[in-house]
Amino acid sequence: MADVNRGNRPLSPHITIYKPQFTSMTSIFTRITGNALLVASILIVWWFLAASTGAESFALADGIITSWFGDLVMFGSLWAVWYHFCAGLRHLWWDTTLKGLDIPTAQKIAYAVIGGSLVLTVFTVIVI
Amino acid sequence: MSYLTDRKRATGRGSAKTGTEHHWHMMVSSVALAILVPLFIFTFGPMLGAPHAEVVEYFARPFPAIVAALTIVVSMVHFKGGASIMLEDYVYGTNLKIALISVTLLSYAIAATGVFAIARIAL
Numbered sequence: 001m002a003d004v005n006r007g008n009r010p011l012s013p014h015i016t017i018y019k020p021q022f023t024s025m026t027s028i029f030t031r032i033t034g035n036a037l038l039v040a041s042i043l044i045v046w047w048f049l050a051a052s053t054g055a056e057s058f059a060l061a062d063g064i065i066t067s068w069f070g071d072l073v074m075f076g077s078l079w080a081v082w083y084h085f086c087a088g089l090r091h092l093w094w095d096t097t098l099k100g101l102d103i104p105t106a107q108k109i110a111y112a113v114i115g116g117s118l119v120l121t122v123f124t125v126i127v128i
Numbered sequence: 129m130s131y132l133t134d135r136k137r138a139t140g141r142g143s144a145k146t147g148t149e150h151h152w153h154m155m156v157s158s159v160a161l162a163i164l165v166p167l168f169i170f171t172f173g174p175m176l177g178a179p180h181a182e183v184v185e186y187f188a189r190p191f192p193a194i195v196a197a198l199t200i201v202v203s204m205v206h207f208k209g210g211a212s213i214m215l216e217d218y219v220y221g222t223n224l225k226i227a228l229i230s231v232t233l234l235s236y237a238i239a240a241t242g243v244f245a246i247a248r249i250a251l
Contacts, residue, residue, distance in 0.1 A: 031210070031214055034207070034210050034211075035207075035210070035211055035214060037203075037207070038207060038211075041200070041203065041204070041207070041238060042238060044172070044200075044242075045200060045238050045241050045242040045245065047176075048187075048196070048200075048242055048245035048246055048249070049241055049242075049244070049245040051180065051183050051184060051187070051245070051249060052184075052244075052245040052246070052248035052249045055180045058180045058183070059180070062176075062177065062180075065176065066176065066177045074176070078169070081165060081169070085161075085162065085165055085166075088158045088161070088162065089162060091158070092155065092158060092159065092162075095151075095155065124169060124170075124173065127170070127173075128169075128170070128173035128174055128176075
C-alpha cells in the first residue's frame with residue numbers, strides 16, 4: 001500500500017499555531033457571542049413561561065433576571081447580540097458581494113463591527 | 129493489510145456535501161434575525177422589570193407577541209445550525225453525535241417552550 005502512514009498524519013494548520021490577529025479575533029468572537037447567547041435565550045424563555053404561569057412564578061423569574069447578576073448577564077448578552085448582529089451583517093456583505101476580503105478593508109470592517117456593537121449597546125441602554 | 133486499492137479507500141470519504149445547503153439556511157435565518165432582533169430588543173426590553181399585569185397585557189397584543197414568538201423560533205433554528213457547525217469543528221466521534229443530538233433537542237425544546245408561553249399569554 002502506498003499509504004503506510006495511517007492515523008498519524010499531520011492535521012491542517014489550526015488556530016493553535018496562528019498568531020492571534022485582529023480579524024481572526026473578531027471572527028472567533030462571532031462564534032463565542034452566538035453560542036453564549038444561549039444563556040440569555042433560556043433566561044428569556046423562562047421569563048415568558050413564568051409570565052404565562054402566574055404572578056408568583058413571574059416574581060421569581062423577574063426577580064432573578066433583574067437582580068444585579070441577572071442585569072450583568074442581560075447587559076453582556078445585549079452587547080453580544082449586537083456584536084453578533086454586526087458581524088452577521090459583515091458576513092452577509094462578504095458572502096453576497098465578495099468584496100472587502102482584502103486585509104486593509106477587512107481590518108476596517110473589524111473596527112466597524114466592534115464600534116458598531118458598542119454604539120448600539122449604549123444606544124439601547126439609553127432608549128430602554 | 130488491506131486488499132482495497134487506494135482509490136477505493138478514498139472514494140466516498142470526502143465532504144458530507146451538505147455545506148452549501150447549511151450555509152444557505154444560515155444566511156436565510158440571519159436575514160430574518162437581522163430584522164427580528166432589533167424589533168425584539170425594543171419590544172421586550174422595556175417590558176423587562178415591568179409589573180406582571182403590564183407584561184401580560186403587552187404581550188397579548190399581536191405585534192409584540194408575533195415578534196417575540198418569531199424571534200425565539202428563528203433564533204433557535206439559527207442557533208442549532210451555528211452550534212452544530214461549532215461542534216463539528218471541535219468535537220469528534222461518538223461525543224460529536226451526542227453533542228449534536230443534545231443541541232438539536234435543546235433548540236427545539238426552547239423554541240416550543242417559548243411559543244407555548246407566548247401563546248398562553250396572548251390567547
